[in-house]
Amino acid sequence: MTTRAGFIALIGEPNAGKSTLLNRMVGAKVSIVTHKVQTTRARIRGVAMEGDAQLVFVDTPGLFKPRRRLDRAMVAAAWGGAADADVVILMIEAHRGITEGVERILEGLEEIGQGRMIALAINKIDKVPSEKLLALTSDLNARYPFAETFMISAEKGHGVDDLRKWLASKLPEGPWLYPEDQIADLPLRMIAAEMTREKLTLRLHQELPYQMTVETENWEERKDGSAKIDQIIYVMRDGHKGIVLGKKGETIKAVSQAARAELEEFLDRKIHLFLQIKVRPNWLEESERYSEMGLDFKDGNA
Numbered sequence: 001m002t003t004r005a006g007f008i009a010l011i012g013e014p015n016a017g018k019s020t021l022l023n024r025m026v027g028a029k030v031s032i033v034t035h036k037v038q039t040t041r042a043r044i045r046g047v048a049m050e051g052d053a054q055l056v057f058v059d060t061p062g063l064f065k066p067r068r069r070l071d072r073a074m075v076a077a078a079w080g081g082a083a084d085a086d087v088v089i090l091m092i093e094a095h096r097g098i099t100e101g102v103e104r105i106l107e108g109l110e111e112i113g114q115g116r117m118i119a120l121a122i123n124k125i126d127k128v129p130s131e132k133l134l135a136l137t138s139d140l141n142a143r144y145p146f147a148e149t150f151m152i153s154a155e156k157g158h159g160v161d162d163l164r165k166w167l168a169s170k171l172p173e174g175p176w177l178y179p180e181d182q183i184a185d186l187p188l189r190m191i192a193a194e195m196t197r198e199k200l201t202l203r204l205h206q207e208l209p210y211q212m213t214v215e216t217e218n219w220e221e222r223k224d225g226s227a228k229i230d231q232i233i234y235v236m237r238d239g240h241k242g243i244v245l246g247k248k249g250e251t252i253k254a255v256s257q258a259a260r261a262e263l264e265e266f267l268d269r270k271i272h273l274f275l276q277i278k279v280r281p282n283w284l285e286e287s288e289r290y291s292e293m294g295l296d297f298k299d300g301n302a
């Protein structure tokens with residue numbers, strides 16, 4: 001049997017639907033999805049099989065104009081993911097078209113594009129009429145020689161099978177990179193922290209989610225098959241602590257319940273989840289925080 005395997009990087013503006021596509025390809029939730037931008041912070045890998053091919057998807061943080069250290073480290077991780085991949089998929093939101101951000105990414109592609117296969121996936125086609133899609137396809141192809149264009153809805157699943165089959169045929173011949181039943185290579189402690197961060201992001205308003213981070217501090221396997229997980233939520237100000245706690249601790253309780261339920265489903269066993277909040281005004285400048293997120297602190301240097 002000839003096997004194929006390779007890395008496929010998903011790049012695009014924040015909110016383009018990269019995590020949604022990764023999860024759909026893998027058939028499980030390995031990357032967090034929210035309606036808010038900049039949810040994905042690190043490079044997350046998800047593994048999918050298509051016939052004899054193993055597709056390792058790399059979900060990258062959205063590409064945007066960086067303002068602070070964390071932003072710069074995220075954007076560096078995204079371009080790094082693209083530069084290491086066999087195939088790059090640029091995801092564009094159909095209804096937004098060629099934004100300033102997309103223009104900037106197209107310029108970046110010129111640099112990493114040499115000798116690399118780059119495909120275009122116009123996502124969220126459920127939101128626009130088909131005439132618009134054709135115009136957008138030709139505009140984008142006039143700006144960059146994409147190897148192929150796909151029109152998809154990552155959320156509804158349209159076009160995703162065609163994309164997966166095409167990708168499988170483009171990967172180099174070679175042995176699989178992961179055991180067949182592995183779906184993600186992010187350490188479990190990090191996946192667990194991401195789940196809690198997703199629940200927090202969904203429940204908190206405005207800028208607050210970008211000002212906090214979650215780490216799994218301790219993971220204890222118990223004899224009865226369950227696991228006890230302790231996590232710390234780092235926030236920047238005392239006031240934020242109160243918001244995360246909520247009235248009579250309601251917010252953190254709801255977050256903890258939702259994260260625990262999802263973890264139990266993911267791991268298929270009982271989980272005891274304990275959340276603690278720490279105020280750390282400077283966590284954005286602490287290198288340990290970056291390594292826990294899977295980012296390189298130095299990439300954030302101005």
Ligand SMILES: Nc1nc2c(ncn2[C@@H]2O[C@H](COP(=O)(O)OP(=O)(O)OP(=O)(O)O)[C@@H](O)[C@H]2O)c(=O)[nH]1
Pocket residue numbers: 012013014015016017018019020021032033034035036037038039040041060061062063123124125126127152153154155156
């Ligand atoms: N209507 C529609 N919505 C979609 C589709 N794909 C993704 N979305 C939604 O778009 C939002 C952003 O999706 P994500 O997958 O988190 O986007 P992302 O590109 O990973 O975002 P960042 O983590 O910020 O880089 C979510 O609310 C998704 O449910 C689609 O095909 N159609």
